[in-house]
Amino acid sequence: MRLETIKLENSNSATLTLYLHNIYEQQADKQPRPAVLITPGGGYEFVSEREAEPVAIAYYNAGYQVAILRYSVKEEARNMQPMIEAMTSIRMLRDNAEEWRIDPDMIAVCGFSAGGHLAASTGTMWNEPALKDKLGGPMEQYRPNALILSYPVISSGEFAHRGSFYNLTGSREDDAATAFFSLEHRVNAETPQTFIWFTEEDGAVPVENGLLFISALRKHKVSFECHIFNKGQHGLSLCNEEVNTPNPHAAHWFMLSVEWLRSIGFIAK
DSSP: OEEEEEEOTTOSSOEEEEEEOOGGGSOTTOOOEEEEEEEOOSTTTSOOGGGSHHHHHHHHHTTOEEEEEEOOOGGGGOTTHHHHHHHHHHHHHHHTHHHHTEEEEEEEEEEETHHHHHHHHHHHSTTOHHHHHHHOSOGGGGOOSEEEEESOOOOSSTTOOHHHHHHHHSOOSSSHHHHTTOGGGTOOTTSOEEEEEEETTOSSSOTHHHHHHHHHHHHTTOOEEEEEESSOOSOOTTOSGGGTOOOTTTTHHHHHHHHHHHHTTOOOO
């Protein structure tokens, strides 16, 4: 494994940590591998390590090139800074695709909770005019090819996780500032195909967040796969002993996501 951490440009603190198969581990035909960019949760208050390296190692062992974005939080998350960092990370994966042996047309973003909001933002805000001046260049280079959303924060409305939107905007209300980041209203036909999972019992980010997003995907005829497990608290990560959230049934989400990736062409041999 090649392990490397890079400080992101245009950021005070964000880093991108790479978990790469080196050339000697490559397939016989030395083809590049699909990549998974992980955005852990934490309410935009912190970056959850339980949803970082354990998940990265799991996708690495499934054959993918993997990166973890530890993005800006708290007051540093204002002015769309995490979105800038996530989309910059996608562009970096593409710009360095040859060196890092990544297929630039097969980049998935996998996010958890508020990191799920950030992941979904890359799929729904990659062509946002307010980001164009901050990012520069053709906006298509910032669009992911697939989304994997784990109990994601989505809506600023009735079912909002208010803390996440407060850290993004400074507002605790359902107002224009938070509505800007309410992603069920940003889905369109160019939103990437999506895998999404929740638990019915989630008391922190209600399952309605996912249902609103799914409804929007269906309206715009975007392909998706959804799993709602009946039992489980918020923040399950891999649902195992390693992350202290054992839940054998919900733990199936991970291999289901890998099978889904393979079904849409993200095949890591």
